[in-house]
Amino acid sequence: MKKAMINQAECVACGVCEKNCPRKAITIFHGIYAQVNENLCIGCRKCERVCPASVIQVVQKEVAS
Amino acid sequence: MKKWYEYLWIFSAVYMISGFFNILFAWIGMICFITPLLLSIIGKGKIYCNRYCGRGQLFELLGGRLKLSSNRNIPAFIRSKWFRYGFLAFFMTMFAIMIFSTYLVYNGTNNLKEVVTLLWTIKLPWNWTNTSAVSPWVAQFAFGFYSVMLTSTILGLITMFFFKPRSWCVYCPMGTMTQGISMLKYRGKVK
Numbered sequence: 643m644k645k646a647m648i649n650q651a652e653c654v655a656c657g658v659c660e661k662n663c664p665r666k667a668i669t670i671f672h673g674i675y676a677q678v679n680e681n682l683c684i685g686c687r688k689c690e691r692v693c694p695a696s697v698i699q700v701v702q703k704e705v706a707s
Numbered sequence: 708m709k710k711w712y713e714y715l716w717i718f719s720a721v722y723m724i725s726g727f728f729n730i731l732f733a734w735i736g737m738i739c740f741i742t743p744l745l746l747s748i749i750g751k752g753k754i755y756c757n758r759y760c761g762r763g764q765l766f767e768l769l770g771g772r773l774k775l776s777s778n779r780n781i782p783a784f785i786r787s788k789w790f791r792y793g794f795l796a797f798f799m800t801m802f803a804i805m806i807f808s809t810y811l812v813y814n815g816t817n818n819l820k821e822v823v824t825l826l827w828t829i830k831l832p833w834n835w836t837n838t839s840a841v842s843p844w845v846a847q848f849a850f851g852f853y854s855v856m857l858t859s860t861i862l863g864l865i866t867m868f869f870f871k872p873r874s875w876c877v878y879c880p881m882g883t884m885t886q887g888i889s890m891l892k893y894r895g896k897v898k
Contacts, residue, residue, distance in 0.1 A: 654786065656877070696783075
């Protein structure tokens, strides 16, 4: 499964990813960084494309079934 | 259904234009300084950036919908802590100098200078507004504050053009401050 991964140390918490996520899988944690709900993320790369700081990468993730 | 706050870009656009007609409208821009700080102080995080920032919406519209952005990745150093806090420090220094020159006019040491300073260096004569209805210091602050707003809009437009539409948000001093306040407020909760 592909999932969005956020470099939270360099995230500016601007909220562009949250706004653009079609699955509402991203939230901004107390104005500090964005976080992804991996149960909702479908790896569509929209957040990766819009992130002004380029701190999001969609990567292959092993999902425990 | 679009929410009311998704139209705040209109406010930002009208604000920037209004300064060309009457510099005193610059004072309204204080809303964009005080609101984000208050919201983060009361624990709302960066909700101003996330929802209500008209300037961010304007960049999204110009760079995204109107395709005026080249959508390239921003250089990594711009999102680094030293650059963001460095830019904030520089910005605050310039702001303090602006406040001081307002004080000098209030004090009577200096006369009102009807100029808008672009990028902290280029002085544009801006003398078509009759500001005699207000005290000179009120007008001086308006010129200084509008200089800050116009300069940052231009910087934002330049980075919007070269990088992603909302590149300004990466180094926006207000954004750095509200994130800093949120970090202090919620330091125990961060993973």
